[in-house]
Amino acid sequence: MIRGLSGVAKEKNKKPNLVRKTFRWFFRTIFVLIVLILVTAVGAIGVGVGYISAYAKDEKLRTRADYDKYLTNWSETSYAYFRPTEENSPELIGRFHNAQDRQLIRSLSEVSPYLLNAFIATEDREFYKHLGISPRSLGRVFYEQLQNLLGHDIQTTGGSTITQQLVRSEILGERIKTGERKIREMLNAVRLEKYYGKNEILIKYLNSTYYGQGANRKHLYGVAAAARGIFNKEVKDLELAQAAYIAGMVQRPIAYSPFPSKKEKQDENLKNGTERMKIVLHNMLKTRKITKQQYDQAIHFDIKASLAKPEDFKNEDALNTYPFLITTVEDEATDILQELYKNDPDFKDKNRSYFRRKVKSGGYKIYTTVDKKLYEELNKAADSMQYPYAWYKEKKMHEQIGASMVDNKTGDILAFVSGVNMNEENEEHAFMARNQTGSSMKPLLAYGPAMNEGILSPDSVIIDEPLKKEWSSEYYQNADTKFHGRVSATKALQWSYNLPAVKIFRELGKEKAFKYLPLMGMQPHKNDGESLVLGGATVGFTVTEMTGAYAMIANHGQFNKPHLINRIEDSTGKVVFDFHQSNKPHQVFKPEVTYALTQMLRTVVTSGTASGQIGSATSGYQVAGKTGTSNDNYDLWFVGYTPEISLGVWTGYEYNLPGDTSLANRAWARLFKAAANADPKRIPRGTSFTNPGGSVPYKCFECHRSAPTPDDKKKQTE
Incomplete structure (x- = not known):
């Protein structure tokens, strides 16, 4: 109990009789002697003796490496960052969503001296003098164990040093106080002090302590997390009273937490915590860590008014502010860690969920490729559009959008749009959703590979005529349901004729054509056939995969894997992943082929299927690209792409419902203009696609044939 504001009352105990006092003194002395032997033995040969060995017979004599595993692999909150700009260093996206919050300190200089002194004065005044265990408490512990052996049920007491507390919480993990645990605790404490310096032990202790929930509703581990979660302060900036409050919490964090899970206990907890704070302040005064004046000021400090508020943290969790961005970064980081540790025997049995947890609580700093301004402007532009809706099973659904913007030269994903009006029921549409690609697949699976293999050129003549489907009596059709006779490869692509694309694919052969897709980061399904050249996929492809493939065309045939993460640092600052060291670009198409293909795709925009909305909206920019529409306008x-960036856009419903046939083109134009206005240096006007030299020689594809007559067409369709 507390008497007044500064006095700590001591409970009055009956004075023990002389026999009992002598008995206790004798066994304390014997026990101290045994421990001294233990200290010597552990320091010299690492074994226990006599009575100690009997209790610790099953205790492993751990090495420095063993202790490191326990004391260096703590969970720690991870952070994600936007890409740096010319003016600014990387800006924080936010903290990964994690039910636990731990921020590790690396040096005692990062901690308020008030807090350090509060712990020493209250938890272990002889910390810098003892060898891991305190002689003052050893006799009491030995006496209690002897009494228990004699059949007297005596509850063991405290008296643990900071080193012992660290052993108990992080190495033994036992909360029930028993004699055996106490001996094992002391054994490990002595060994721990053999391997680590005092300051090292104190740092690890300060990082290990638990403080219940904070105002951010997360469980707080370590003093840095406690300072933020309880007072919204850096641990080095704590006031004396705040430091004393935190130091006082370690013995009963749930009872002293000012943010209990049950709100009705908040006042009670705060009262108990404040009383405990006064005891800590008294200890600091008694040990001359603070002056009487400091003590008096701290006693009257308004702890309640200085507490953090939940709203202080409303934008710190990236899952709240950038839900789709942080989730997608989390997915890619999980893939990276799985790949990094796939040959490590310690991780061979770990599943994906383990690595996902490691991403969120491994103390990583993850530096993304995402440009904050571009990301926000693209999403703002997407949100400002009008989206049609339809009814599906009595549920009103809006048409969705997915978009991804990639830097052609690096594969960096600069920005993306996951969807609009999204909730937990929606699928993410830039990276996760796989859709039929329609005719946007033609340059990747027909025209590009055929020119690269030397069997096609932009001026090659192809006869657009009736053609039966693979393994079927049905015929392919063009979107306009017409046949156009002899057309050049350029015109066939410009107006997205289906029959010439199938003919080119057949000339290539499935095996040769399909070998190109994996080189672009796209894996065809085992059941995919020639209909894939028209976008008829078994599973489909993501917007980011398609955009990355087109960026390869813009980059003279060199493919860079589209990626969201450029670098990952661990909690010590060590770089564990660097994209540009682990992923090298590779050549897919010859440079002259991609230049010729780009000129063909320019006609799509200037006078072909995309000229109406995209061509007219991109005046002053050289844009090449391809439209795509799946059966029944579902996708x-x-x-x-321009010389600098590629932008892919998909629109459609999440179920098979016909979409607005012009929405994708309108959205592309809106997003492109928003990006160009946001970053005119990255997407400048007036730049042109550079000719890498060389050319694609003319190839005769069907030039020897005459255009079919109307009678021929009639016979072929009967």
């Missing part, structure tokens, strides 16, 4: 695409 609508435009994937386009």
